[in-house]
Amino acid sequence: MRHEAQQVKKERRNVREVELAARQTALPLKKYGVIYADPEWQFTPYDEDTGMDRAADNHYPTSDLLTLMRRDVGAIAAPDCVLFMWATVPMLVEAICVLDAWGFAWIDRDPTTGYLAPNKTRCRYVSHWAWLKQRIITGYWNRGKHEVLLIATRGKPVAPAMGDQLESWRDDFAVEAEAGEHSAKPDVFAEWIERQWPHTPKIELNRRGAAREGWDAWGNEAGEVAA
Template identity: 70%
Template structure:
Protein backbone atom coordinates (compact mmCIF):
# COMPACT_ATOMS: atom_id res chain seq x y z
CA UNK A 1 0.00 0.00 0.00
CA UNK A 2 1.17 3.51 -0.77
CA UNK A 3 1.48 5.42 2.52
CA UNK A 4 -0.79 8.34 3.29
CA UNK A 5 0.67 11.78 3.90
CA UNK A 6 0.22 13.16 7.48
CA UNK A 7 -1.64 16.16 6.07
CA UNK A 8 -4.13 13.86 4.33
CA UNK A 9 -4.64 11.98 7.60
CA UNK A 10 -6.00 15.13 9.23
CA UNK A 11 -9.36 14.14 7.74
CA UNK A 12 -11.27 10.93 8.47
CA UNK A 13 -11.49 8.19 5.87
CA UNK A 14 -14.80 7.25 4.32
CA UNK A 15 -16.21 4.04 5.78
CA UNK A 16 -19.36 1.93 5.69
CA UNK A 17 -22.01 2.39 3.02
CA UNK A 18 -20.38 5.55 1.67
CA UNK A 19 -17.17 3.65 0.95
CA UNK A 20 -19.09 0.72 -0.58
CA UNK A 21 -20.79 3.17 -2.94
CA UNK A 22 -17.40 4.63 -3.89
CA UNK A 23 -16.01 1.14 -4.60
CA UNK A 24 -18.98 0.41 -6.85
CA UNK A 25 -18.61 3.72 -8.69
CA UNK A 26 -14.87 3.25 -9.23
CA UNK A 27 -15.52 -0.30 -10.41
CA UNK A 28 -18.00 0.95 -13.00
CA UNK A 29 -16.39 4.21 -14.08
CA UNK A 30 -12.75 4.12 -12.99
CA UNK A 31 -11.04 7.17 -11.52
CA UNK A 32 -12.82 10.47 -12.12
CA UNK A 33 -9.99 12.44 -10.46
CA UNK A 34 -6.26 11.67 -10.28
CA UNK A 35 -4.64 10.65 -7.00
CA UNK A 36 -2.17 13.32 -5.85
CA UNK A 37 1.29 12.36 -4.55
CA UNK A 38 3.52 14.53 -2.35
CA UNK A 39 6.80 13.47 -0.76
CA UNK A 40 6.21 9.89 -1.88
CA UNK A 41 2.84 9.70 -0.10
CA UNK A 42 -0.80 10.15 -1.04
CA UNK A 43 -1.74 13.76 -0.32
CA UNK A 44 -5.22 13.59 -1.85
CA UNK A 45 -7.22 10.58 -3.01
CA UNK A 46 -6.80 8.12 -0.15
CA UNK A 47 -10.40 6.96 -0.50
CA UNK A 48 -10.18 6.72 -4.29
CA UNK A 49 -6.98 4.69 -3.93
CA UNK A 50 -8.58 2.33 -1.40
CA UNK A 51 -11.61 1.96 -3.63
CA UNK A 52 -9.45 1.14 -6.64
CA UNK A 53 -7.65 -1.55 -4.63
CA UNK A 54 -10.92 -2.91 -3.20
CA UNK A 55 -12.53 -3.07 -6.67
CA UNK A 56 -9.53 -4.91 -8.11
CA UNK A 57 -8.63 -2.05 -10.43
CA UNK A 58 -5.24 -1.56 -8.78
CA UNK A 59 -2.71 -3.86 -7.16
CA UNK A 60 -2.01 -2.70 -3.61
CA UNK A 61 1.58 -3.90 -3.93
CA UNK A 62 2.18 -1.72 -6.99
CA UNK A 63 3.87 1.57 -6.15
CA UNK A 64 3.00 4.89 -7.65
CA UNK A 65 6.33 5.12 -9.43
CA UNK A 66 7.90 3.49 -12.45
CA UNK A 67 11.57 2.60 -12.49
CA UNK A 68 12.24 6.05 -13.99
CA UNK A 69 10.46 7.79 -11.11
CA UNK A 70 7.61 8.80 -13.41
CA UNK A 71 4.15 8.41 -11.97
CA UNK A 72 1.97 5.62 -13.25
CA UNK A 73 -1.39 6.33 -14.83
CA UNK A 74 -3.97 7.48 -12.30
CA UNK A 75 -1.48 9.54 -10.26
CA UNK A 76 0.01 13.02 -10.44
CA UNK A 77 2.49 15.08 -8.43
CA UNK A 78 1.36 17.88 -6.15
CA UNK A 79 2.36 21.13 -7.82
CA UNK A 80 1.92 19.80 -11.35
CA UNK A 81 -1.06 22.14 -11.79
CA UNK A 82 -0.90 25.92 -11.26
CA UNK A 83 -4.02 25.84 -9.04
CA UNK A 84 -2.18 23.61 -6.54
CA UNK A 85 -0.17 26.55 -5.26
CA UNK A 86 2.90 25.93 -3.14
CA UNK A 87 1.35 25.09 0.25
CA UNK A 88 0.12 21.48 0.47
CA UNK A 89 -1.53 22.06 3.86
CA UNK A 90 -3.70 24.95 2.70
CA UNK A 91 -4.50 23.07 -0.50
CA UNK A 92 -5.69 19.95 1.36
CA UNK A 93 -7.70 21.99 3.87
CA UNK A 94 -9.40 23.97 1.13
CA UNK A 95 -10.14 20.89 -0.95
CA UNK A 96 -11.58 18.84 1.91
CA UNK A 97 -13.60 21.65 3.45
CA UNK A 98 -15.11 22.37 0.05
CA UNK A 99 -15.67 18.71 -0.77
CA UNK A 100 -17.04 17.44 2.55
CA UNK A 101 -19.78 18.30 4.99
CA UNK A 102 -18.02 17.82 8.31
CA UNK A 103 -19.74 17.90 11.67
CA UNK A 104 -18.55 20.25 14.42
CA UNK A 105 -17.00 17.29 16.21
CA UNK A 106 -15.10 16.22 13.09
CA UNK A 107 -13.91 19.81 12.56
CA UNK A 108 -12.72 19.97 16.17
CA UNK A 109 -10.73 16.76 15.73
CA UNK A 110 -9.09 18.10 12.56
CA UNK A 111 -8.24 21.36 14.36
CA UNK A 112 -6.73 19.45 17.30
CA UNK A 113 -4.59 17.42 14.91
CA UNK A 114 -3.45 20.68 13.31
CA UNK A 115 -2.37 22.02 16.69
CA UNK A 116 -0.50 18.80 17.47
CA UNK A 117 1.12 18.58 14.06
CA UNK A 118 4.73 19.82 13.92
CA UNK A 119 5.28 22.68 11.47
CA UNK A 120 1.70 22.43 10.25
CA UNK A 121 2.41 19.02 8.76
CA UNK A 122 4.90 20.18 6.14
CA UNK A 123 8.48 19.19 6.78
CA UNK A 124 9.94 21.57 4.18
CA UNK A 125 11.28 24.80 5.64
CA UNK A 126 9.42 27.02 3.24
CA UNK A 127 6.00 25.69 4.32
CA UNK A 128 6.13 25.76 8.11
CA UNK A 129 2.65 27.10 8.73
CA UNK A 130 2.45 28.22 12.34
CA UNK A 131 -0.55 26.18 13.44
CA UNK A 132 0.76 25.26 16.86
CA UNK A 133 -1.68 27.67 18.50
CA UNK A 134 -5.34 26.90 18.93
CA UNK A 135 -6.73 30.31 17.85
CA UNK A 136 -5.49 29.97 14.26
CA UNK A 137 -6.62 26.35 13.99
CA UNK A 138 -10.00 27.31 15.45
CA UNK A 139 -10.41 30.06 12.88
CA UNK A 140 -9.42 27.81 9.97
CA UNK A 141 -11.83 25.04 10.99
CA UNK A 142 -14.59 27.35 12.28
CA UNK A 143 -14.71 25.83 15.77
CA UNK A 144 -14.15 27.16 19.28
CA UNK A 145 -10.85 26.88 21.13
CA UNK A 146 -12.75 25.03 23.86
CA UNK A 147 -13.80 22.32 21.40
CA UNK A 148 -10.18 21.98 20.28
CA UNK A 149 -9.12 21.47 23.89
CA UNK A 150 -11.80 18.79 24.20
CA UNK A 151 -10.65 17.08 21.00
CA UNK A 152 -7.02 17.14 22.15
CA UNK A 153 -8.08 15.19 25.23
CA UNK A 154 -9.63 12.55 22.95
CA UNK A 155 -6.44 12.38 20.88
CA UNK A 156 -4.29 12.16 24.00
CA UNK A 157 -6.28 9.71 26.13
CA UNK A 158 -8.79 8.10 23.80
CA UNK A 159 -8.50 4.64 22.29
CA UNK A 160 -8.08 4.50 18.52
CA UNK A 161 -11.58 3.07 18.31
CA UNK A 162 -12.97 6.04 20.24
CA UNK A 163 -11.21 8.52 17.97
CA UNK A 164 -12.54 6.65 14.95
CA UNK A 165 -16.06 6.80 16.39
CA UNK A 166 -15.83 10.62 16.46
CA UNK A 167 -14.50 10.66 12.91
CA UNK A 168 -17.43 8.50 11.79
CA UNK A 169 -19.99 10.61 13.69
CA UNK A 170 -20.99 7.77 16.00
CA UNK A 171 -19.87 9.76 19.08
CA UNK A 172 -19.63 13.51 19.62
CA UNK A 173 -16.27 14.91 20.63
CA UNK A 174 -17.64 16.11 23.99
CA UNK A 175 -18.93 12.63 24.85
CA UNK A 176 -15.69 11.08 23.63
CA UNK A 177 -13.72 13.35 25.97
CA UNK A 178 -15.73 12.01 28.91
CA UNK A 179 -15.17 8.42 27.82
CA UNK A 180 -11.44 9.12 27.37
CA UNK A 181 -11.15 9.24 31.16
CA UNK A 182 -11.94 5.51 31.27
CA UNK A 183 -9.36 2.73 30.93
CA UNK A 184 -8.68 1.89 27.27
CA UNK A 185 -10.39 -1.52 27.44
CA UNK A 186 -13.57 0.02 28.84
CA UNK A 187 -13.52 2.68 26.12
CA UNK A 188 -13.37 -0.07 23.50
CA UNK A 189 -16.20 -2.01 25.10
CA UNK A 190 -18.49 1.03 25.05
CA UNK A 191 -17.60 2.02 21.49
CA UNK A 192 -18.19 -1.58 20.38
CA UNK A 193 -21.87 -1.08 21.24
CA UNK A 194 -22.01 0.81 17.92
CA UNK A 195 -25.49 2.25 18.52
CA UNK A 196 -25.14 5.95 19.52
CA UNK A 197 -28.02 5.67 22.01
CA UNK A 198 -26.44 2.65 23.70
CA UNK A 199 -23.10 4.47 23.89
CA UNK A 200 -24.75 7.52 25.50
CA UNK A 201 -26.53 5.31 28.03
CA UNK A 202 -23.29 3.53 28.93
CA UNK A 203 -21.49 6.87 29.27
CA UNK A 204 -24.20 8.22 31.56
CA UNK A 205 -24.02 5.12 33.75
CA UNK A 206 -20.26 5.57 34.07
CA UNK A 207 -20.63 9.30 34.78
CA UNK A 208 -23.07 8.66 37.63
CA UNK A 209 -20.77 6.01 39.12
CA UNK A 210 -17.76 8.31 38.78
CA UNK A 211 -19.58 11.16 40.50
CA UNK A 212 -20.60 8.88 43.36
CA UNK A 213 -16.98 7.74 43.71
CA UNK A 214 -15.92 11.38 43.97
CA UNK A 215 -18.53 11.98 46.67
CA UNK A 216 -17.35 8.92 48.59
CA UNK A 217 -13.72 10.10 48.42
CA UNK A 218 -14.74 13.56 49.52
CA UNK A 219 -16.73 12.19 52.49
CA UNK A 220 -13.81 10.05 53.61
CA UNK A 221 -11.39 12.97 53.23
CA UNK A 222 -13.65 15.31 55.17
CA UNK A 223 -13.80 12.88 58.08
CA UNK A 224 -10.04 12.46 58.00
CA UNK A 225 -9.33 16.18 57.84
CA UNK A 226 -11.85 16.99 60.55
CA UNK A 227 -9.67 15.12 63.02
CA UNK A 228 -7.01 17.77 62.55
CA UNK A 229 -9.34 20.75 62.71
CA UNK A 230 -7.96 23.25 65.22
CA UNK A 231 -9.73 26.02 67.10
CA UNK A 232 -9.03 29.63 66.11
CA UNK A 233 -5.91 30.94 67.83
CA UNK A 234 -6.17 33.30 70.79
CA UNK A 235 -4.17 36.15 69.32
CA UNK A 236 -4.88 39.41 67.52
CA UNK A 237 -3.62 40.22 64.06
CA UNK A 238 -3.29 43.33 61.96
CA UNK A 239 -3.51 41.33 58.72
CA UNK A 240 -6.01 38.50 58.13
CA UNK A 241 -5.81 36.72 54.80
CA UNK A 242 -8.73 34.30 54.31
CA UNK A 243 -9.65 31.80 51.61
CA UNK A 244 -12.88 30.22 52.93
CA UNK A 245 -14.17 26.84 51.80
CA UNK A 246 -17.19 28.27 49.96
CA UNK A 247 -20.00 25.86 49.16
CA UNK A 248 -21.55 26.66 45.79
CA UNK A 249 -25.00 25.24 45.11
CA UNK A 250 -25.37 24.36 41.39
CA UNK A 251 -28.64 24.51 39.49
CA UNK A 252 -28.55 20.78 38.83
CA UNK A 253 -27.25 18.49 41.58
CA UNK A 254 -26.74 15.60 39.15
CA UNK A 255 -24.70 17.36 36.49
CA UNK A 256 -23.54 20.50 38.29
CA UNK A 257 -21.69 18.70 41.08
CA UNK A 258 -19.31 16.98 38.67
CA UNK A 259 -16.75 19.80 38.96
CA UNK A 260 -17.84 21.17 42.31
CA UNK A 261 -15.33 22.09 45.00
CA UNK A 262 -16.91 19.43 47.25
CA UNK A 263 -15.18 16.80 45.11
CA UNK A 264 -11.78 18.23 46.05
CA UNK A 265 -12.06 19.44 49.66
CA UNK A 266 -14.65 19.87 52.45
CA UNK A 267 -16.82 22.96 52.08
CA UNK A 268 -19.02 24.88 54.52
CA UNK A 269 -22.38 26.55 54.09
CA UNK A 270 -22.75 30.29 54.53
CA UNK A 271 -24.17 30.15 58.06
CA UNK A 272 -21.20 28.09 59.25
CA UNK A 273 -18.75 30.58 57.75
CA UNK A 274 -20.59 33.60 59.17
CA UNK A 275 -20.60 32.08 62.65
CA UNK A 276 -16.85 31.58 62.53
CA UNK A 277 -15.54 34.23 64.90
CA UNK A 278 -12.95 35.78 62.60
CA UNK A 279 -13.55 39.15 64.21
CA UNK A 280 -12.02 37.82 67.43
CA UNK A 281 -8.69 37.49 65.59
CA UNK A 282 -8.65 41.11 64.51
CA UNK A 283 -6.66 43.80 66.25
CA UNK A 284 -8.33 47.18 66.73
CA UNK A 285 -6.72 48.31 63.47
CA UNK A 286 -6.88 45.43 61.00
CA UNK A 287 -7.01 44.65 57.26
CA UNK A 288 -8.93 41.64 55.95
CA UNK A 289 -8.13 40.13 52.55
CA UNK A 290 -11.01 37.82 51.64
CA UNK A 291 -11.00 35.55 48.57
CA UNK A 292 -14.33 34.87 46.86
CA UNK A 293 -15.39 33.27 43.62
CA UNK A 294 -17.53 35.50 41.46
CA UNK A 295 -20.85 33.65 42.12
CA UNK A 296 -20.20 33.91 45.88
CA UNK A 297 -19.69 37.69 46.01
CA UNK A 298 -22.85 38.42 48.02
CA UNK A 299 -22.01 35.62 50.45
CA UNK A 300 -18.55 37.15 50.89
CA UNK A 301 -20.08 40.53 51.72
CA UNK A 302 -22.33 38.80 54.25
CA UNK A 303 -19.19 37.40 55.89
CA UNK A 304 -17.62 40.86 55.96
CA UNK A 305 -20.63 42.05 57.94
CA UNK A 306 -20.70 38.99 60.25
CA UNK A 307 -16.97 39.19 60.99
CA UNK A 308 -17.03 42.89 61.81
CA UNK A 309 -15.37 44.22 58.65
CA UNK A 310 -18.48 45.86 57.27
CA UNK A 311 -21.58 47.21 58.94
CA UNK A 312 -24.69 46.92 56.80
CA UNK A 313 -28.06 47.86 58.32
CA UNK A 314 -31.53 48.15 56.86
CA UNK A 315 -32.78 51.71 57.12
CA UNK A 316 -35.95 51.82 59.21
CA UNK A 317 -37.51 54.57 57.10
CA UNK A 318 -36.72 53.39 53.58
CA UNK A 319 -36.10 49.68 54.12
CA UNK A 320 -32.92 49.97 52.04
CA UNK A 321 -29.61 48.41 53.03
CA UNK A 322 -27.19 51.08 54.21
CA UNK A 323 -23.47 50.65 55.01
CA UNK A 324 -22.03 52.34 58.08
CA UNK A 325 -18.39 53.07 57.25
CA UNK A 326 -17.40 54.80 60.47
CA UNK A 327 -15.84 51.76 62.13
CA UNK A 328 -15.39 49.13 59.43
CA UNK A 329 -15.78 49.07 55.70
CA UNK A 330 -15.08 47.40 52.39
CA UNK A 331 -12.40 49.48 50.65
CA UNK A 332 -11.36 47.76 47.42
CA UNK A 333 -10.63 44.45 45.72
CA UNK A 334 -8.24 42.67 43.39
CA UNK A 335 -9.23 40.65 40.32
CA UNK A 336 -7.13 37.57 39.64
CA UNK A 337 -7.09 36.52 35.98
CA UNK A 338 -6.36 32.78 36.06
CA UNK A 339 -5.15 32.78 32.49
CA UNK A 340 -7.61 30.03 31.56
CA UNK A 341 -11.32 29.65 30.98
CA UNK A 342 -13.32 27.82 33.65
CA UNK A 343 -16.99 26.96 34.08
CA UNK A 344 -19.92 29.27 34.65
CA UNK A 345 -23.66 29.65 34.06
CA UNK A 346 -23.87 33.27 32.91
CA UNK A 347 -20.41 33.66 31.45
CA UNK A 348 -17.22 31.65 31.00
CA UNK A 349 -15.50 32.41 34.30
CA UNK A 350 -11.87 33.45 34.16
CA UNK A 351 -11.23 35.32 37.40
CA UNK A 352 -11.70 35.40 41.17
CA UNK A 353 -11.85 38.41 43.46
CA UNK A 354 -9.94 39.29 46.61
CA UNK A 355 -11.97 41.73 48.72
CA UNK A 356 -10.18 44.20 50.98
CA UNK A 357 -11.93 45.44 54.10
CA UNK A 358 -10.72 47.26 57.20
CA UNK A 359 -11.71 47.93 60.77
CA UNK A 360 -10.29 50.72 62.87
CA UNK A 361 -7.57 52.75 61.19
CA UNK A 362 -4.82 50.51 59.74
CA UNK A 363 -2.13 51.94 57.47
CA UNK A 364 -2.72 51.77 53.73
CA UNK A 365 0.08 50.69 51.38
CA UNK A 366 2.69 53.28 50.58
CA UNK A 367 1.86 55.55 47.67
CA UNK A 368 3.38 54.20 44.50
CA UNK A 369 3.70 50.71 45.99
CA UNK A 370 0.12 49.64 45.42
CA UNK A 371 -0.35 46.37 43.57
CA UNK A 372 -2.22 46.57 40.26
CA UNK A 373 -5.89 45.81 40.81
CA UNK A 374 -5.88 43.16 38.07
CA UNK A 375 -3.14 40.57 37.73
CA UNK A 376 -2.64 37.33 35.81
CA UNK A 377 -1.08 34.29 37.41
CA UNK A 378 -1.49 30.54 37.08
CA UNK A 379 -2.76 28.48 39.98
CA UNK A 380 -0.36 25.70 41.03
CA UNK A 381 -3.22 23.35 41.92
CA UNK A 382 -6.98 23.23 42.44
CA UNK A 383 -8.25 26.14 44.61
CA UNK A 384 -4.70 27.29 45.44
CA UNK A 385 -4.03 31.01 45.13
CA UNK A 386 -0.95 32.68 43.63
CA UNK A 387 1.65 34.10 46.02
CA UNK A 388 1.79 37.52 44.38
CA UNK A 389 -0.56 39.14 46.92
CA UNK A 390 1.09 37.47 49.92
CA UNK A 391 4.51 38.64 48.72
CA UNK A 392 3.15 42.17 48.38
CA UNK A 393 1.61 42.06 51.87
CA UNK A 394 4.97 40.99 53.30
CA UNK A 395 6.61 44.01 51.64
CA UNK A 396 3.99 46.51 52.80
CA UNK A 397 3.33 45.29 56.36
CA UNK A 398 6.53 43.44 57.38
CA UNK A 399 6.11 44.16 61.11
CA UNK A 400 2.37 43.58 61.40
CA UNK A 401 1.17 40.27 62.94
CA UNK A 402 -0.27 38.26 60.06
CA UNK A 403 -2.40 35.12 59.83
CA UNK A 404 -3.53 33.06 56.83
CA UNK A 405 -6.80 31.18 57.20
CA UNK A 406 -7.40 27.93 55.32
CA UNK A 407 -3.70 27.63 54.61
CA UNK A 408 -2.46 24.50 52.86
CA UNK A 409 0.97 23.18 53.75
CA UNK A 410 3.48 24.87 56.01
CA UNK A 411 2.88 28.46 57.23
CA UNK A 412 4.71 31.21 55.38
CA UNK A 413 7.70 32.72 57.11
CA UNK A 414 6.49 35.47 59.44
CA UNK A 415 2.88 34.26 59.36
CA UNK A 416 0.63 32.22 61.59
CA UNK A 417 -1.71 29.83 59.84
CA UNK A 418 -5.01 28.12 60.59
CA UNK A 419 -6.94 25.39 58.80
CA UNK A 420 -7.36 21.66 58.63
CA UNK A 421 -4.59 21.26 56.03
CA UNK A 422 -1.91 23.33 57.76
CA UNK A 423 1.32 21.42 58.29
CA UNK A 424 2.55 22.23 61.78
CA UNK A 425 6.30 21.87 62.37
CA UNK A 426 6.65 19.84 65.55
CA UNK A 427 10.43 19.51 65.41
Protein backbone atom coordinates in the same frame (compact mmCIF):
# COMPACT_ATOMS: atom_id res chain seq x y z
CA MET B 1 8.29 68.92 45.76
CA ARG B 2 5.55 66.32 45.23
CA HIS B 3 8.09 63.50 45.47
CA GLU B 4 9.40 64.88 48.78
CA ALA B 5 5.87 65.13 50.17
CA GLN B 6 5.19 61.52 49.20
CA GLN B 7 8.40 60.43 50.90
CA VAL B 8 7.36 62.18 54.12
CA LYS B 9 3.96 60.46 54.01
CA LYS B 10 5.63 57.13 53.31
CA GLU B 11 7.98 57.49 56.28
CA ARG B 12 5.08 58.52 58.53
CA ARG B 13 3.10 55.51 57.33
CA ASN B 14 6.00 53.12 58.04
CA VAL B 15 6.40 54.49 61.58
CA ARG B 16 2.70 53.94 62.29
CA GLU B 17 2.87 50.37 60.91
CA VAL B 18 5.67 49.54 63.38
CA GLU B 19 3.80 51.17 66.28
CA LEU B 20 0.58 49.27 65.56
CA ALA B 21 2.51 46.01 65.16
CA ALA B 22 4.16 46.40 68.59
CA ARG B 23 0.84 47.20 70.25
CA GLN B 24 -0.95 44.24 68.66
CA THR B 25 1.81 41.75 69.49
CA ALA B 26 1.68 42.82 73.14
CA LEU B 27 -2.05 42.06 73.57
CA PRO B 28 -2.87 39.38 76.22
CA LEU B 29 -4.52 37.20 73.58
CA LYS B 30 -2.80 37.41 70.24
CA LYS B 31 -4.58 39.55 67.71
CA TYR B 32 -3.75 40.03 64.07
CA GLY B 33 -3.44 43.26 62.13
CA VAL B 34 -3.58 41.37 58.82
CA ILE B 35 -5.93 38.48 58.09
CA TYR B 36 -5.67 36.72 54.73
CA ALA B 37 -8.63 34.37 54.25
CA ASP B 38 -9.69 31.89 51.60
CA PRO B 39 -13.09 30.58 52.80
CA GLU B 40 -14.24 27.15 51.67
CA TRP B 41 -17.28 28.40 49.76
CA GLN B 42 -20.03 25.87 49.15
CA PHE B 43 -21.69 26.40 45.78
CA THR B 44 -24.75 24.32 44.97
CA PRO B 45 -25.18 23.72 41.22
CA TYR B 46 -28.58 23.94 39.59
CA ASP B 47 -28.49 20.22 38.81
CA GLU B 48 -26.58 18.05 41.28
CA ASP B 49 -26.70 15.10 38.89
CA THR B 50 -24.74 16.91 36.17
CA GLY B 51 -23.07 19.83 37.95
CA MET B 52 -21.16 18.16 40.78
CA ASP B 53 -18.33 16.73 38.68
CA ARG B 54 -16.32 19.98 38.91
CA ALA B 55 -17.63 21.22 42.27
CA ALA B 56 -15.22 22.26 45.02
CA ASP B 57 -16.71 19.53 47.24
CA ASN B 58 -14.88 16.98 45.10
CA HIS B 59 -11.52 18.50 46.10
CA TYR B 60 -11.89 19.64 49.73
CA PRO B 61 -14.58 20.04 52.44
CA THR B 62 -16.78 23.11 51.97
CA SER B 63 -19.01 25.01 54.40
CA ASP B 64 -22.41 26.61 53.99
CA LEU B 65 -22.88 30.35 54.42
CA LEU B 66 -24.15 30.21 58.01
CA THR B 67 -21.13 28.16 59.12
CA LEU B 68 -18.75 30.68 57.57
CA MET B 69 -20.60 33.63 59.10
CA ARG B 70 -20.46 32.03 62.56
CA ARG B 71 -16.69 31.58 62.36
CA ASP B 72 -15.47 34.05 64.97
CA VAL B 73 -12.77 35.74 62.90
CA GLY B 74 -13.58 39.05 64.56
CA ALA B 75 -12.23 37.64 67.84
CA ILE B 76 -8.69 37.36 66.41
CA ALA B 77 -8.76 40.72 64.62
CA ALA B 78 -6.88 43.62 66.20
CA PRO B 79 -8.79 46.91 66.67
CA ASP B 80 -6.87 48.23 63.64
CA CYS B 81 -6.96 45.43 61.09
CA VAL B 82 -7.13 44.81 57.36
CA LEU B 83 -8.82 41.71 55.96
CA PHE B 84 -8.06 40.23 52.55
CA MET B 85 -10.72 37.66 51.64
CA TRP B 86 -11.05 35.57 48.50
CA ALA B 87 -14.44 35.07 46.90
CA THR B 88 -15.54 33.32 43.75
CA VAL B 89 -17.69 35.40 41.43
CA PRO B 90 -21.00 33.53 42.06
CA MET B 91 -20.50 33.96 45.83
CA LEU B 92 -19.95 37.73 45.86
CA VAL B 93 -23.16 38.58 47.75
CA GLU B 94 -22.45 35.82 50.27
CA ALA B 95 -18.93 37.21 50.68
CA ILE B 96 -20.31 40.63 51.68
CA CYS B 97 -22.50 38.85 54.25
CA VAL B 98 -19.40 37.16 55.68
CA LEU B 99 -17.53 40.49 55.83
CA ASP B 100 -20.42 41.88 57.84
CA ALA B 101 -20.58 38.87 60.18
CA TRP B 102 -16.83 39.03 60.82
CA GLY B 103 -17.06 42.73 61.70
CA PHE B 104 -15.49 44.22 58.58
CA ALA B 105 -18.47 45.69 56.71
CA TRP B 106 -21.26 46.84 58.97
CA ILE B 107 -24.53 46.85 57.06
CA ASP B 108 -27.48 48.62 58.68
CA ARG B 109 -31.06 49.15 57.60
CA ASP B 110 -31.80 52.84 57.13
CA PRO B 111 -34.84 53.58 59.34
CA THR B 112 -36.05 56.31 56.99
CA THR B 113 -35.85 54.38 53.71
CA GLY B 114 -35.92 50.76 54.86
CA TYR B 115 -33.00 49.95 52.55
CA LEU B 116 -29.77 48.28 53.59
CA ALA B 117 -26.73 50.57 53.54
CA PRO B 118 -23.09 50.26 54.67
CA ASN B 119 -22.06 51.95 57.92
CA LYS B 120 -18.49 53.07 57.24
CA THR B 121 -17.77 54.73 60.57
CA ARG B 122 -16.03 51.70 62.13
CA CYS B 123 -15.27 49.27 59.33
CA ARG B 124 -15.73 49.12 55.61
CA TYR B 125 -15.08 47.38 52.34
CA VAL B 126 -12.40 49.47 50.63
CA SER B 127 -11.40 47.78 47.36
CA HIS B 128 -10.57 44.51 45.64
CA TRP B 129 -8.21 42.83 43.24
CA ALA B 130 -9.06 40.29 40.60
CA TRP B 131 -6.96 37.25 39.84
CA LEU B 132 -7.14 36.63 36.10
CA LYS B 133 -6.60 32.92 35.54
CA GLN B 134 -4.84 31.46 32.55
CA ARG B 135 -7.62 28.95 31.98
CA ILE B 136 -11.37 29.36 31.58
CA ILE B 137 -13.61 27.49 34.00
CA THR B 138 -17.31 26.70 33.91
CA GLY B 139 -20.24 28.97 34.69
CA TYR B 140 -23.94 29.47 34.04
CA TRP B 141 -24.14 33.12 32.96
CA ASN B 142 -20.58 33.40 31.70
CA ARG B 143 -17.48 31.23 31.63
CA GLY B 144 -15.60 32.39 34.69
CA LYS B 145 -11.94 33.27 34.41
CA HIS B 146 -11.23 35.23 37.58
CA GLU B 147 -11.66 35.35 41.36
CA VAL B 148 -11.79 38.47 43.50
CA LEU B 149 -9.77 39.33 46.60
CA LEU B 150 -11.90 41.67 48.70
CA ILE B 151 -10.17 44.20 50.96
CA ALA B 152 -11.93 45.46 54.09
CA THR B 153 -10.81 47.25 57.23
CA ARG B 154 -11.81 47.87 60.83
CA GLY B 155 -10.39 50.71 62.91
CA LYS B 156 -7.54 52.63 61.29
CA PRO B 157 -4.88 50.27 59.91
CA VAL B 158 -2.17 51.80 57.75
CA ALA B 159 -2.95 51.82 54.05
CA PRO B 160 -0.37 50.74 51.45
CA ALA B 161 2.51 53.16 51.02
CA MET B 162 1.85 55.68 48.25
CA GLY B 163 3.39 54.42 45.03
CA ASP B 164 3.79 50.88 46.40
CA GLN B 165 0.27 49.66 45.67
CA LEU B 166 0.09 46.38 43.80
CA GLU B 167 -0.13 47.13 40.10
CA SER B 168 -3.41 46.22 38.47
CA TRP B 169 -3.73 44.40 35.18
CA ARG B 170 -4.70 46.86 32.44
CA ASP B 171 -5.89 49.27 35.14
CA ASP B 172 -8.96 47.19 35.95
CA PHE B 173 -8.04 45.66 39.29
CA ALA B 174 -6.82 42.39 37.83
CA VAL B 175 -3.55 40.54 38.31
CA GLU B 176 -2.69 37.81 35.86
CA ALA B 177 -1.03 34.72 37.33
CA GLU B 178 -0.84 31.01 36.67
CA ALA B 179 -3.46 28.80 38.32
CA GLY B 180 -2.12 26.01 40.52
CA GLU B 181 -3.94 23.12 42.17
CA HIS B 182 -7.64 23.50 42.89
CA SER B 183 -8.27 26.65 45.00
CA ALA B 184 -4.53 27.39 45.40
CA LYS B 185 -3.82 31.11 45.07
CA PRO B 186 -0.80 32.85 43.47
CA ASP B 187 1.96 33.89 45.88
CA VAL B 188 2.07 37.41 44.44
CA PHE B 189 -0.73 38.61 46.74
CA ALA B 190 0.71 37.28 50.02
CA GLU B 191 4.19 38.48 49.03
CA TRP B 192 2.87 42.01 48.47
CA ILE B 193 1.11 41.93 51.86
CA GLU B 194 4.39 40.91 53.50
CA ARG B 195 6.20 43.88 51.97
CA GLN B 196 3.55 46.35 53.10
CA TRP B 197 3.07 45.05 56.65
CA PRO B 198 6.42 43.42 57.55
CA HIS B 199 6.05 43.93 61.32
CA THR B 200 2.31 43.42 61.69
CA PRO B 201 1.05 40.08 63.10
CA LYS B 202 -0.41 38.13 60.17
CA ILE B 203 -2.48 34.97 59.85
CA GLU B 204 -3.61 33.01 56.80
CA LEU B 205 -6.93 31.19 57.15
CA ASN B 206 -7.37 27.92 55.24
CA ARG B 207 -3.66 27.78 54.48
CA ARG B 208 -2.47 24.64 52.70
CA GLY B 209 0.82 23.27 54.00
CA ALA B 210 3.41 25.02 56.15
CA ALA B 211 2.76 28.61 57.18
CA ARG B 212 4.63 31.31 55.34
CA GLU B 213 7.66 32.61 57.21
CA GLY B 214 6.54 35.24 59.71
CA TRP B 215 2.87 34.21 59.52
CA ASP B 216 0.55 32.03 61.57
CA ALA B 217 -1.72 29.62 59.72
CA TRP B 218 -5.09 28.02 60.41
CA GLY B 219 -7.08 25.35 58.60
CA ASN B 220 -7.49 21.60 58.34
CA GLU B 221 -4.62 21.45 55.83
CA ALA B 222 -2.34 23.96 57.58
CA GLY B 223 1.09 22.65 58.56
CA GLU B 224 3.72 23.88 60.96
CA VAL B 225 5.43 27.25 60.72
CA ALA B 226 8.00 27.36 57.95
CA ALA B 227 11.64 27.45 59.06
